[in-house]
Amino acid sequence: MEFLVAIRVTLPPDMAADRRDALLAAELARGRELVAAGAIQRIWRVPGGLRNIGVWEAADATALHELIVSLPLWPWIAAEVTALADHPLAEAWR
Numbered sequence: 001m002e003f004l005v006a007i008r009v010t011l012p013p014d015m016a017a018d019r020r021d022a023l024l025a026a027e028l029a030r031g032r033e034l035v036a037a038g039a040i041q042r043i044w045r046v047p048g049g050l051r052n053i054g055v056w057e058a059a060d061a062t063a064l065h066e067l068i069v070s071l072p073l074w075p076w077i078a079a080e081v082t083a084l085a086d087h088p089l090a091e092a093w094r
Contacts, residue, residue, distance in 0.1 A: 002041070002055055002084040003064050009050035009073050026072040039067050055084070 011020060034040045034056075043054035050073075058064035061083070068079055 001060060001064075002057055003061075004053065004082040004084055005056045005064075005068070006046075006053045006080040007051065007068075008078045009076050010078070011050070011073075011076050023072055030071055034067060034070075 011023075031040065031043075035043075039056055039058065041055040041057050043052055045052050056064060056067065058067055061081070064081065068074065068077070068081075071077065
């Protein structure tokens, strides 16, 4: 099942720079694992902050939730999830 996932990260402004850098590095590493596993199909950065929009693949909403909470930045994430269904016009891209 495919999901459109919009993520906004809001880190505390007083977070130590070394902690922030370590979290962002861990997030990138986990993201690469999710791409390699096929969980993240496509992802785009949204300019102007720590935001992204992606197409994620998971068996169901519960499985997707488990993937999202596995992100190191989870405590500071606000995620908006939309389940996606096939559209008849999508055949043009297959």
